[in-house]
Amino acid sequence: MTTYSSDGPRKMFYQPNGTAITPGNFLFGTNGGTTLNKVDMAAADCGTTTTPGFIPFCGTSAAAPTAAAIAALIKGNNPALTRAQILAAMNATALDIEAAGWDRDSGVGIVMVPSFATNYTIGGTVSGLGAGLSVGLLNNGGDAITRNANGSFTFPTALASGAAYSVTVGTQPAGQTCTVTNGSGAVGSANVTNVAVNCANNPPATYTIGGTVSGLGAGKSVGLLNNGGDAITRNANGGFTFPTALASGAAYSVTVGTQPAGQTCTVTNGSGTVGSANVTNVAVNCANNPPATYTIGGTVSGLGAGKSVGLLNNGGDAITRNANGSFTFPTALAGGAAYSVTVGTQPVGQTCTVTNGSGTVGAANVTNVAVSCVVTAITGPTSTGTGTATATLVGGGPACGFVTGGSGFVADPAAPPAGVSFPHGFFQFTAASCPAASGGVTITVTYPNAIPAGAQYYKYGKEAGNATDHYYTIPATVSGNQVTFTITDGGLGDNDLAANGTIVDPGAIGVPAAGGAPVVQPVPTLSQYALLALALGLFLMAARRLHVQRRR
Structure with a gap:
């Protein structure tokens, strides 16, 4: 007994309901x-805990849970x-450790687990058992026990904690097979109730499906299916199942x-209903096959609405x-034949190019x-x-073309330069997929x-060294009512100033104002520091001249 354990006797002055006893x-x-x-009694203490200051954990506070656990086992x-x-059960099995009988220090003694509380039953549930059937x-x-219906079961013999148990089916029900889940283990500190016995009807008698393969070429194989599955592969003539x-x-x-390469297999007597014997008369x-032919085709992309492109194969x-x-193309070609797809008729205002257009037909x-069409002509009213x-548009690579949503005839972006007019307004365009590596893009308006x-x-826009929108001219050839100029991606005239495959170009034909007045060119100007230096120099020259005149 620990010296600080609770002892007795004890005085009580109040009832459990709070009223005074006296x-x-x-x-x-x-x-x-x-x-x-x-x-009342003593119980084991000084157990090990993980709480600092309670290692070990002794005294009445530690002994009380032990006594409560034994009471729970009995219950x-x-x-x-x-x-x-x-x-009464706890008192009857207590181990007397002090004076005989009850004493103030240990009560009736150290409480022990009664022997009847240490054995546990083994049981579970039966499910799926057919009506009128039984399982042993x-x-x-x-x-042994026999169950005649679904529901819970318990073996009559209880086992001690730690004992092994193994539940098996002794006798199967007629026409059924029962299996056991959670059927084995070691008894713990509670009854085993989770053994599951699941019964299911035995499948009916079954019969195989088969027949014979004939005509299969040497080194070839044929894949067969029954009801869309259950696949088998045959590599030679003969029977199959x-x-x-x-x-x-x-x-x-x-x-x-799966058909064998270069052959076609057909099935005779291939469908029906299974009787009471194996099916053996399926014939494959x-x-x-006759020499194989293959079609030539692909995809058209970029073709404008309402337009058409004519295609040819081998001319x-x-x-x-x-x-x-x-x-x-309507005409299929034999394996090994050559093919060459070209554009016979270009769509109006577009240019179509062919990729992967020629080669030799294989086995597919x-x-x-790929026929890719780009917009190479834009027509519309002037602004x-x-x-x-x-x-x-020509040049710039096979994929270079106008972006229709960003190209057209528009109004002047700003007031014209002095002495210049734009009689037809501006032509603003964006050309995409025109990398500098593919050369310049030539535009004719x-x-x-x-x-x-x-x-x-x-x-009108930006140029190298001047990122502010302004008017400037680019080299162009004028002939009759046409003007032709060339712009390279990222070069002079490309308003986005970047070699990114896209050319942005707002421009227009500018003519001298009425009366033939010359185009006014901007006057070169000096920076503010140069102007200050020029003014200082003029001042010094004037001062020197005045000084000379006074000396005279």
Whole structure:
């Protein structure tokens, strides 16, 4: 016994409901209240904990949980016991360690686990058992019980904690097979209740499906299916059987899943209903294919709405495409034949180029021919109402073309330079997929009427060294009512100042103002520091001249 454990006897002055036992008398000397002969019992303490300062954990606070655990074991073994019966069981099995019988230090002694509280039953649940059937169960090869219905079961013999148990099926029900889950282990500190016995009907009698393969070429193989699955592969002529048997009355349907290379196999007697015997008369007959031919096709992209492109294969077999998407030439070609896809008729205002257009037919359809169309001509009214103008584009690579959403004839972006007019307004365009490595892009603009003498092609925007939008001219060739100029991605005239494959170009033909007045050129100017230096120099020269005059 630890020296600091609670001992007895103890005085109680109040009832559990809070009323005084001896109202007005709460003194030991006047025998107030009532005296309880405590302690009731002793229990093991000084257990190990993980709490600092309680390693080990001793005293009444540590012993009380031990006594409570033993009470719980007794209650768990027999839930019907009352509080008084549990206390009596604990007192009856206590180990007397002090004076004989009850004493004030250890009560009735150290409480012990009663032997009847250490054995536990083994049981579980039966499910799926057919009506009128029974299943025999064993634990550890004996302790047999028979269940005639679904529901819970318990073996009659309880086992001690730590003992092994193993539940098995001793006798299967007629026409069924029962399996055991959670059937084995070691008994812990509670009844085992999770053994599951699941019963299911045995499958009906089954029969195989098979037949014979004939005509299969040497070194070839054919894949066969039954009811869309249960696949098998045959590498030689002869008998075959599918691995999955079917019940009597079931349907079967044998088909060819994979044809042998260069052959086609057909199935005879391939479908029906399984009777009471194996099916053995399915016939798979294989024959060589005629020489194979393959189609030539691909995809058209970039074709404008309402436009069409004419395509040729090997200079003929013409087809016309009126929309983007896939295409296929009508004439198939044998393996090993050459093909060459070209554009027979370009769409109006566009240029289409062919990629992957030529080669030799292999053992499959050709589907990767790519016909890419780009906008190379834009026609529309001028912004000034002078009529209809057209702009065309060449060069810059096969994918270079106008971006329709960013190209057209527009108004002047700012007031014209002094002495210059833009009679037809501006042509603003964006050309995409035109890298500098593919060379310059040449633009030709055709106006409604002849271009006057002295006209120049003006740009409005940025140029190298001057990122502020302004007017400047670029080299251009004027002939009749046409002006032609060339811009390289990232070079002079490309308003985005970047070699990024995209050319942005707002520009217009500018003519001298009425009366032939010359174009006003900007006067060169000096910086503010140069102007200050010039003014100082003029001042010094004037001062020197005045000084000389006074000396005279």
